[in-house]
Amino acid sequence: MADTLRSKASEHYTKARKKAAKALAEGRSKAVETLDSGAKRARRRAEDAKQRTARGVDANPLAAVAGGLAIGALLASLLPRTAREDKYIGPVSRTVKSTAKGAAKVAGTVAKAEMIALGVNSGTARQQVRDLAGKIGKAATSARTAAVKTLRKDSE
Numbered sequence: 001m002a003d004t005l006r007s008k009a010s011e012h013y014t015k016a017r018k019k020a021a022k023a024l025a026e027g028r029s030k031a032v033e034t035l036d037s038g039a040k041r042a043r044r045r046a047e048d049a050k051q052r053t054a055r056g057v058d059a060n061p062l063a064a065v066a067g068g069l070a071i072g073a074l075l076a077s078l079l080p081r082t083a084r085e086d087k088y089i090g091p092v093s094r095t096v097k098s099t100a101k102g103a104a105k106v107a108g109t110v111a112k113a114e115m116i117a118l119g120v121n122s123g124t125a126r127q128q129v130r131d132l133a134g135k136i137g138k139a140a141t142s143a144r145t146a147a148v149k150t151l152r153k154d155s156e
Contacts, residue, residue, distance in 0.1 A: 035149050042146035049139040067129040
């Protein structure tokens with residue numbers, strides 16, 4: 001009788017194990033499909049954002065330049081300076097900064113004149129820069145999400 005019980009228990013265990021393995025395989029398959037479709041969607045969104053950005057740059061290059069300069073300045077301000085930079089590049093840096101400030105002032109004046117000549121006001125340009133920054137942010141978020149999902153997939 002004990003052998004019969006053991007045999008039945010072993011049989012139930014084997015069936016349960018097979019069911020669990022099948023469910024796990026199906027779950028993995030569905031997860032892979034979901035990740036793949038999400039990655040494809042992210043790539044499409046990034047491509048769409050790229051195309052919209054290109055059209056926006058073509059439509060208003062001055063706003064794109066202004067946005068690029070603003071983003072570059074923001075990124076540069078976030079990077080920490082080192083003692084070695086100060087020691088070796090400090091004097092040159094001050095000269096470059098001074099020259100850059102003068103050039104930026106002249107560029108700003110010229111850009112304003114060009115915008116006025118094109119009939120673009122500062123509010124419109126500001127909005128286009130905001131839109132561009134938002135699209136870049138969305139593209140970066142989509143790319144980050146796709147990368148995280150890919151990393152999770154690879155670690156399984």
